[in-house]
Amino acid sequence: MTEQRKFDRTCYIAENCAYYTLDNDEDELYTDESTITCYNCRYRRWLQKGFECMKNQLKDIGE
Amino acid sequence: MDFLICIDDTDNLESIGTGKLAQILGRKLEELNLGIMGNITRHQLLIHPDIPYTSHNSSMCFDFETERKNWDKIIQICSDFLDTESAQGSDPGLCVASWDLISEEIVDFGFAAKQIVLKKEDAYNLAKKHNIHLSEHGGTGLGVVGALAGVGLRFSGKDGKFKSLKGTENLDGIYIVKDLYEKSQIECVRTLDGKVADEDDEVDLTVAFKVMLMDKKATLLVYADEDSQNSNITRWKAYDKKFLKKLERQEQTK
Structure with missing residues (x-):
C-alpha cells in the first residue's frame, strides 16, 4: 500500500469513527486541523513503526 | 539567571x-x-x-x-x-x-x-x-x-521543536526573511543541508510549520520554491508539520 493510500485510509476510517477526537494540543497535530485523519486523533499512540488506536478502531495502519 | x-x-x-x-x-x-x-x-x-x-x-x-x-x-x-x-x-x-x-x-x-x-x-x-x-x-x-x-x-x-515560538502564532503568508527575524523569535532560516537563506529572500509560510531548535537557534527549515526560479527574488517554502514528523521518526529508527 502506498503512503498516500495509507493516509487516505486513515481519513476514511477517522471520518467514520465514533471516537474520533482532534488532539487537544495543536502542536501534536500531524497536518492542519481541518484534516480528519487518525494521525490527528488524540487516541492514536505512536509506536516504533506507525501508531496504534487506543479505541481499537484501527489495527493495521501506520507509516 | x-x-x-x-x-x-x-x-x-x-x-x-x-x-x-x-x-x-x-x-x-x-x-x-x-x-x-x-x-x-x-x-x-x-x-x-x-x-x-x-x-x-x-x-x-x-x-x-x-x-x-x-x-x-x-x-x-x-x-x-x-x-x-x-x-x-x-x-x-x-x-x-x-x-x-x-x-x-x-x-x-x-x-x-x-x-x-x-x-x-x-x-x-x-x-x-x-x-x-x-x-x-x-x-x-x-x-x-x-x-x-x-x-x-x-x-x-x-x-x-518549539511549541508556539513567540511571534510565530499568526504568521501565514509570504514574508521577507529579514522581516521574519524582526516579527518573530525565529533566528535562522535554512535548508536541511545547511544553506542559510539571505535576508532579502522570501519565505512561504502558508503551511502548518514548526520551528526547530538546531545549532542553538530557533530554526525554520525550508526548501527552494521551484516556481520562483525564474524570478529575481529567491523564494523558499517552509516544510510542513507532516514532513517534520516523518523526519523525526526517521531519525528515531536510524
Missing part, C-alpha cells in the same frame, strides 16, 4: 497534554512575579515497548529567567502544581536546573534517552551528582527520566 524547567509524563488519553501543562505552569510562575518564561520545546524520546507513555513519549522544557533566590520557591510551586494537575495514571517527573549546572554528561543522558531504555536510578544519580533538582510526582515516577533528558536535550541546542 536562566533556569530550565522540564516536565514529563503528566497526561493520560483524556487529559490536557504535557505541552499545555508546561505552558500553564510557566504562566503561573510569571503571574507570581518569579521571573520571565521563555519558549517551550518538545523533545522526542525513545518509543519502546518497555517504556510507558501516553501517545508520543516526549518531554516539555522551557527556559525561565529568574533570580537565584527564587530557586526553592520555584521548585515548590512546580512540585505542588504537578501533584495537583497531573492526570490520573500518569507518572510525572520534574527537573529544574540552572543553566550553569548543566554539563555534557546531562546532554549525553538526553541523547541516550532517545536511543536506549534508561532507569529512574540512572536519572537520580546523575541529577544528584550535578546538584540538579529531580523529583517524581505520582505513579511510578518514571517521568524523571524524560524530565532530566529534556533538560539535557534543550541545553544541547540541537534537539526539539
